[in-house]
Amino acid sequence: MSSGIKIFSYLPNPRVWKSLIAANFCGAKVEVVGDEPKNLPNWLWDYDARKLNENDKANSALIRKGRRGFTNDLYKTDEFLFAHPFGTVPAAFDSETKSGIFESNSIMRAVARSGKPNNLYGGNDKVLASRIDSFLDVNLVFAREHQVYILSVEKMNEVLYNRMKSAYEFYLDGIESALKINKFIVGDFMSLADIAFVCDVGYFLKEVNQRDALKGQGFDLISEKFKEEYPYCSDHLVGLSKQEEFSTVITDGFINL
Ligand SMILES: N[C@@H](CCC(=O)N[C@@H](CS)C(=O)NCC(=O)O)C(=O)O
Structure with a gap:
């Protein structure tokens, strides 16, 4: 088993559920961080995602125009965009390497691969x-x-x-x-x-x-x-x-x- 997957998203989100359900079947470790959809513009999009502080709000280099589903400005770090070039949530990270994993189906695959041996992704076939x-x-x-x-x-x-x-x-x-x-x-x-x-x-x-x-x-x-x-x-x-x-x-x- 790997050290686990961390997911940042608006919540609840059926795209995140895919990974949580997979984790229930295979015992993978999945940590979810997030907030209601309307509150995500007030979050720093990062591996260590958190609510914006005054310094973040004053840092114009963090501001990115929402492109899909979000019309407001969003605060995304360069590190986030390096890991997540399409800048979307759910945004997952391998907890050990901090490598970005995006697209809910791919995140779910990563969860299935990181759990105990299971058939969710076909086993060894x-x-x-x-x-x-x-x-x-x-x-x-x-x-x-x-x-x-x-x-x-x-x-x-x-x-x-x-x-x-x-x-x-x-x-x-x-x-x-x-x-x-x-x-x-x-x-x-x-x-x-x-x-x-x-x-x-x-x-x-x-x-x-x-x-x-x-x-x-x-x-x-x-x-x-x-x-x-x-x-x-x-x-x-x-x-x-x-x-x-x-x-x-x-x-x-x-x-x-
Ligand atoms: N097909 C993707 C959809 C992800 C997606 O498009 N997320 C939107 C919100 S629904 C997003 O993060 N938009 C960020 C933006 O507007 O910059 C998946 O299944 O993960």
Whole structure:
């Protein structure tokens, strides 16, 4: 086992949950530091992330314009940006080397690698690990479309909406097919593909909270018929979310099907 992974993020964050759930399965050490989304502009983004003090606030060299999801100025150290060239959270670090690890799926992989021997990332089977990567790559495309969709939900347009709908259908059609054959996404064992699925699809289903905003602009909920159209996905999501490794991490009531 490695010395562990430290994660800085706004909280709660389904992207961080991926790592915490993986850690519950494999006993990896994961330390999480952060604050509510609205408070992160008042934090120094660094390996030793902390609330800004007066000196930090007066140091214009720390100020970086938010680029994705944050519109305010953010305070990021050069060391942070060296470790995290894309400047995003969740931002993870290997606790021993302080090497930066970014992208929630990659952070989750690092957690699985750093724990006790486990099958989350295919064990010692390189082909299985590659197959898990395949599912995680499609998951990331879905999650990225979701990020753009959510950030634009108050000002929706046909192009964005149709891109999201198509990414949703593409990802879920594939997962539904996989689950018709196997108990879990990759086979007969729990893997990182299942964890990412629960966190990102669970997060997407919060779309229901935007029903009025979308309706007012002439759009229906993309996930309106999720249960009927994707029964295997729906059962998998609900079943896994009740499992202790998931339920102790996921905010109460987050998955409400
Ligand atoms: N695909 C990434 C998404 C990370 C991301 O885009 N984070 C945004 C907040 S949602 C961010 O840190 N933005 C920093 C900025 O705006 O400078 C992941 O899964 O980790």
